[in-house]
Amino acid sequence: MRALTWQGTRDVRVETVPDPQLVNPRDAIIQVTATAICGSDLHLYDGVIPGMQAGDILGHEFMGRVVEAGSGSTLKVGQKVVVPFTISCGRCFFCGKQQFAACDNSNPVEKQDATETLYGHAMSGVFGYSHMTGGYPGGQAEYVRVPFSDVGPIVVDDSIDDEKVLFLSDILPTGWMAAENAALEPGDTVAVWGCGPVGLFAIQSARLMGAEQVIAIDHHPHRLALARGLGAKVIDFEQTDVQEALREMTGGIGPDAVIDAVGMEAHGFTLDNVVDRMSQAVMPGIDRGHALKEAILACRKGGRISMPGVYGGYVADFPLGAVMEKGLQLRTGQTHVQRYSRNLLQRIGEGEIDTTFLISHRLPLESAAEGYRNFGEKQNEWTKVVLKPGGRSTNGRGPQPGL
Amino acid sequence: MATMRHTDLRSDEESYTGTSPARLLTVAVLAAAGTYAAVRWSQAKEPRRPLDSAPDRTHSKPLRRDMTVVGRTVTINRPRSEVYTFWRDFSNLPKFMENIEKVAPTGPGRTVWNIRAPLGQTIEVESEVVEDKPNELIAWRSVPGSDITTQGRVSFRDAPGGRGTEVEAEIAYSAPLGEIGRLIALIFRREPAIQSRYELKRLKMLMETGEIATSRNQRQ
Numbered sequence: 001m002r003a004l005t006w007q008g009t010r011d012v013r014v015e016t017v018p019d020p021q022l023v024n025p026r027d028a029i030i031q032v033t034a035t036a037i038c039g040s041d042l043h044l045y046d047g048v049i050p051g052m053q054a055g056d057i058l059g060h061e062f063m064g065r066v067v068e069a070g071s072g073s074t075l076k077v078g079q080k081v082v083v084p085f086t087i088s089c090g091r092c093f094f095c096g097k098q099q100f101a102a103c104d105n106s107n108p109v110e111k112q113d114a115t116e117t118l119y120g121h122a123m124s125g126v127f128g129y130s131h132m133t134g135g136y137p138g139g140q141a142e143y144v145r146v147p148f149s150d151v152g153p154i155v156v157d158d159s160i161d162d163e164k165v166l167f168l169s170d171i172l173p174t175g176w177m178a179a180e181n182a183a184l185e186p187g188d189t190v191a192v193w194g195c196g197p198v199g200l201f202a203i204q205s206a207r208l209m210g211a212e213q214v215i216a217i218d219h220h221p222h223r224l225a226l227a228r229g230l231g232a233k234v235i236d237f238e239q240t241d242v243q244e245a246l247r248e249m250t251g252g253i254g255p256d257a258v259i260d261a262v263g264m265e266a267h268g269f270t271l272d273n274v275v276d277r278m279s280q281a282v283m284p285g286i287d288r289g290h291a292l293k294e295a296i297l298a299c300r301k302g303g304r305i306s307m308p309g310v311y312g313g314y315v316a317d318f319p320l321g322a323v324m325e326k327g328l329q330l331r332t333g334q335t336h337v338q339r340y341s342r343n344l345l346q347r348i349g350e351g352e353i354d355t356t357f358l359i360s361h362r363l364p365l366e367s368a369a370e371g372y373r374n375f376g377e378k379q380n381e382w383t384k385v386v387l388k389p390g391g392r393s394t395n396g397r398g399p400q401p402g403l
Numbered sequence: 404m405a406t407m408r409h410t411d412l413r414s415d416e417e418s419y420t421g422t423s424p425a426r427l428l429t430v431a432v433l434a435a436a437g438t439y440a441a442v443r444w445s446q447a448k449e450p451r452r453p454l455d456s457a458p459d460r461t462h463s464k465p466l467r468r469d470m471t472v473v474g475r476t477v478t479i480n481r482p483r484s485e486v487y488t489f490w491r492d493f494s495n496l497p498k499f500m501e502n503i504e505k506v507a508p509t510g511p512g513r514t515v516w517n518i519r520a521p522l523g524q525t526i527e528v529e530s531e532v533v534e535d536k537p538n539e540l541i542a543w544r545s546v547p548g549s550d551i552t553t554q555g556r557v558s559f560r561d562a563p564g565g566r567g568t569e570v571e572a573e574i575a576y577s578a579p580l581g582e583i584g585r586l587i588a589l590i591f592r593r594e595p596a597i598q599s600r601y602e603l604k605r606l607k608m609l610m611e612t613g614e615i616a617t618s619r620n621q622r623q
Contacts, residue, residue, distance in 0.1 A: 020620040025613065072613060089612040093480055093566055108616045109604045113597075125616065136618040145620050148612070 002389065003057045003141030004368040009047030010376075012058065012369050020137065020145035025072035028149035030083060034162040035062035035139045037368070037385045038085075038170055039196045040263070040310045042376050044130065048264060049312050051114060051130035060085035060127040061169040062139025063162060066149075074150040080160075081153035083146055084337035085170045087125035087136065090151035100124075101334035106148065107134045118313075126334070139169075140368055142389045154341040163386065164348055167197070167355045173340040174308050175201020175261075179209050181306035181331035182257035189213040191246055191255035191298060192232070193291040195223035197358055197384055198308050199261035203232045204353065206259075215249060217242055217291075220380040226357065246298045254300035262291035263309025289315035296322050307332035358384045365389040460573065467575070470552075473596040474573035477603040481610045483568045487538045487559050489610065490570075499605035499615070502598060513546070526550040552577050570606070572599055 088100035106125030128138015195218040216227035371385040504517040534542035544554035553576040
């Protein structure tokens with residue numbers, strides 16, 4: 001089959017690799033019909049996440065058709081499914097508490113040492129996201145082996161367009177959980193740093209959850225326009241002093257909740273950011289946390305910090321004193337996708353949530369490298385890239401019965 | 404500020420290079436001797452601390468000198484009887500212990516374990532069950548004449564809050580001298596801690612999910 005492989009920093013290529021097979025009883029094989037490039041894929045692309053190996057297949061936002069199902073799978077050949085990026089067994093203590101992204105059993109044993117050493121406990125498995133999270137081949141490919149397929153994939157109706165449901169795999173539930181972690185109360189203002197896909201979905205979700213005022217912060221005019229379209233007030237940090245603006249827009253109190261939807265590769269020409277950028281270039285694991293630091297300073301006393309943005313290592317000059325002295329609560333984590341799938345699918349079906357506005361570019365899988373380059377470099381216009389496999393004949397696997 | 408201090412330090416060093424190296428050496432030796440004396444004195448004064456509640460094997464200094472003890476606890480979200488029964492059938496062990504080739508019964512309570520060693524070698528350990536409390540504890544030890552001397556115990560407790568079963572495995576071992584001992588030491592001195600951790604995690608996966616997670620894309 002054809003698949004997008006990581007070869008090194010800013011070097012990704014579509015190559016021919018062996019087709020996946022059923023390995024464990026609960027596996028299913030999915031023929032991918034649509035897959036997207038995630039902002040967090042750019043962290044891998046930029047080489048700031050350790051644990052990548054040349055040849056790794058990327059991609060953790062994908063959906064498709066079931067072409068094979070193992071004896072322990074509940075899926076049926078021909079079903080259309082969206083696959084969560086987190087791999088969860090559904091049976092461990094954490095899955096029982098609906099903390100699916102903390103699953104104890106999805107990261108292969110021999111891959112757990114790295115994060116157990118780094119974080120104290122091993123992370124769960126994630127598709128296409130380095131060997132720290134299992135080294136699972138990802139979804140920017142024609143076919144994917146999906147473990148624990150009786151737990152993760154959500155079956156969607158044949159009549160629903162792929163693009164309406166594709167983002168159930170990651171960014172929509174991630175934006176939703178970000179807003180949920182902001183624990184909004186009536187009258188609350190929430191400020192969102194970063195108007196990428198997660199930030200925009202967090203804005204949309206916060207509005208649905210009844211936020212009085214949502215203020216979006218970015219510097220890309222087009223992305224700010226999208227935020228405005230979702231009902232947010234916007235701050236362009238290249239023309240406005242963010243701290244002062246937020247204070248003035250909240251009656252001097254500050255936002256009740258702040259959401260860092262930027263993560264480890266913050267933009268902006270501030271001193272701390274430039275120093276962090278230089279450290280990051282030398283050593284993966286040093287995170288640039290400018291947006292997070294700014295959010296913490298802006299947050300009102302006793303407020304909440306929601307942090308969907310991805311960090312992998314350490315942030316220099318973290319304003320821990322402000323967190324303690326202002327009595328802030330910090331909520332974060334990889335998204336417990338399976339917890340939200342059904343609720344969000346229903347809202348999409350009822351027309352309450354539309355995610356298709358985000359898609360700026362549709363490319364064949366063969367052009368994935370171009371998609372990565374532009375998504376990284378032209379963030380103003382390239383808001384979301386959807387890749388469609390199947391532009392050329394597949395390798396070995398013919399058409400399946402029942403499709 | 405940090406930069407300034409650094410500069411000050413460097414200028415001090417530079418002024419010292421003007422004096423004789425012998426004097427520098429004298430200062431260094433005196434400083435080292437002083438530090439050594441101070442450390443010895445503080446150790447001598449330190450009273451023996453009472454043992455804390457932690458398992459013996461987690462002490463910073465090993466409590467046993469005759470054998471190396473490794474162990475690990477894992478919580479498995481299954482009933483105690485189910486986990487005990489699975490373990491008690493020793494023929495199940497190779498399912499989650501990757502370096503055990505096979506376990507075969509040789510007599511009542513006795514089994515022979517074939518364990519993979521580096522360079523394609525296999526070592527053979529005959530072990531006997533020395534304690535067996537259903538749903539609570541299984542303990543075994545190697546019988547004389549085995550390639551290594553080892554003893555182990557695995558205990559099963561109800562985890563709090565209905566979380567299933569806490570499984571605690573502890574293995575003590577010592578390799579005899581000689582060529583085989585050297586070989587065993589090579590793999591066992593470092594490996595058992597890692598192996599027991601891997602094995603318990605695989606057991607947990609198998610008991611909870613019915614399979615052992617892998618990111619391999621191909622059947623082998």
